[in-house]
Amino acid sequence: MQELAEISGEKINDCYQCGKCTAACPVNPFMDILPHQVLRLLQLGQVEQVLQSKTIWVCATCFTCAGRCPRDVDLSVVMEALRAILLRQRGGSRLKGEDMPCLIRKGMPEQGIVSGFRKYTK
Ligand code: SF4
Ligand code: SF4
Structure with missing residues (x-):
């Protein structure tokens, strides 16, 4: 607490x-x-x-x-x-830098990627 x-x-x-x-x-x-x-x-x-x-x-x-x-x-x-x-x-890291271009190509909005870093980088 x-x-x-x-x-x-x-x-x-x-x-x-x-x-x-x-x-x-x-x-x-x-x-x-x-x-x-x-x-x-x-x-x-x-x-x-x-x-x-x-x-x-x-x-x-x-x-x-x-x-x-x-x-x-x-x-x-x-x-x-x-x-x-x-x-x-x-x-430990679950989302790596090299995954990013792939996510961008799939059309994920930048805001979604940035907010995803808060949840999935570890
Ligand atoms: S809006 Fe939610 S957090 Fe705020 S006082 Fe009411 S129950 Fe609590
Ligand atoms: S709990 Fe999360 S999803 Fe629900 S209103 Fe608050 S910030 Fe939005």
Whole structure:
């Protein structure tokens, strides 16, 4: 939790479970833990359960939840911090520089490639 707070800079305990983030999230049908539930589990110290979830990888970092939160909790940053914690633990690189020309030829948008680096470089 300390590492999560340091990386994200977010005040997780400010969340009062209104659910607006979940209601607005465009990919919530594909998540196994809904966005507001992620915050609740973290408030309860259940970090491992969240780290094992599909949700942190399904999150598209679209920032919609951050824009809707009445408590100014930026869940997209929290998701990013959770991924960073896992990636640091795992080590090793899954996406190599030589893969990039192939991805570009396949027509993947540059923004997708850049955001993919945050998830798949380790
Ligand atoms: S919108 Fe904000 S306060 Fe409401 S559940 Fe989501 S993170 Fe918590
Ligand atoms: S940043 Fe992630 S959790 Fe927030 S609305 Fe977008 S996809 Fe959902």
